[in-house]
Amino acid sequence: MGRKKVEIKRIEDRSSRQATFSKRRSGLMKKANQLSILCDVDIAVVVFSSRGRLFEFSSTNRFLLLFPNKEITLFCVVFI
Amino acid sequence: MGRKKVEIKRIEDRSSRQATFSKRRSGLMKKANQLSILCDVDIAVVVFSSRGRLFEFSSTNRFLLLFPNKEITLFCVVFI
DNA sequence: GACTCTATTTATAATTA
DNA sequence: TTAATTATAAATAGAGT
Numbered sequence: 001m002g003r004k005k006v007e008i009k010r011i012e013d014r015s016s017r018q019a020t021f022s023k024r025r026s027g028l029m030k031k032a033n034q035l036s037i038l039c040d041v042d043i044a045v046v047v048f049s050s051r052g053r054l055f056e057f058s059s060t061n062r063f064l065l066l067f068p069n070k071e072i073t074l075f076c077v078v079f080i
Numbered sequence: 081m082g083r084k085k086v087e088i089k090r091i092e093d094r095s096s097r098q099a100t101f102s103k104r105r106s107g108l109m110k111k112a113n114q115l116s117i118l119c120d121v122d123i124a125v126v127v128f129s130s131r132g133r134l135f136e137f138s139s140t141n142r143f144l145l146l147f148p149n150k151e152i153t154l155f156c157v158v159f160i
Numbered sequence: 161g162a163c164t165c166t167a168t169t170t171a172t173a174a175t176t177a
Numbered sequence: 178t179t180a181a182t183t184a185t186a187a188a189t190a191g192a193g194t
Contacts (some may be wrong), residue, residue, distance in 0.1 A: 001095065006118075007095070008113075008114050008117050008118060009117060009118070010117060010118065010119075010120050011118050011119065011120075017118070017119050017120070020118055020119055021115070021118075021119040021121065023120075024111070024114070024115045024118065024119070025115065026113065027124075028108070028112060028115055029113050031104070031107065031108050031111060031112070032108060032125070034088050034103045034104070035101070035108055037088050037089060037090060037100040038086075038088060038089070038090065038091050038097070038100055038101075038104065039090075039091065039097050039100055039105075039129075040090050040097070041127055041128060041129050041130060042127070042128040043108075043125070043126065043127050043128075044122065044124075044126045045112070045123070045124070045125050046124045046125075047115070047121055047122070047123050048121055048122040048123075049119075050119075050120055052120060057083055067093065073160050080136070
């Protein structure tokens with residue numbers, strides 16, 4: 001989906017990896033949102049960066065997203 | 081990405097919705113897997129169908145996927 | 161419902177501003 | 178560096194099995 005075919009393995013270059021992370025993370029959340037709407041299903045996506053930053057998507061408040069503290073040593077998605 | 085542009089709203093036709101769910105769910109999990117590998121991050125995706133079936137992807141065993149029972153009234157993704 | 165096919169849309173890698 | 182641009186790879190809608 002770009003100028004070149006990309007092999008699916010860890011991107012070693014730091015800035016390339018960061019750029020790809022930003023783009024593809026956005027794409028993943030978009031896809032999750034579309035799927036939840038098109039098919040009327042509940043979806044949660046959680047992504048942890050290597051530095052412990054958390055990115056999440058939830059299609060519904062039927063998921064409780066719990067963030068106990070900023071260190072995020074434990075993170076829960078609870079389906080209620 | 082298909083023969084026609086699709087508006088992002090609930091697909092009313094049952095079998096079309098089911099077909100799309102199957103295809104796009106597979107696509108979403110694939111994208112999650114690629115992102116986790118390319119960018120070396122941890123990802124969990126949980127999808128609940130309207131009938132309560134659960135589909136999940138986890139890039140790592142740092143996520144504990146807890147299934148208390150088959151009824152799945154409560155489901156947890158725990159980041160450890 | 162789950163495959164195959166393929167026209168077409170969409171995502172995105174590399175580049176440029 | 179952050180934001181567009183654009184050429185190309187990839188996903189997928191619809192049809193047929």
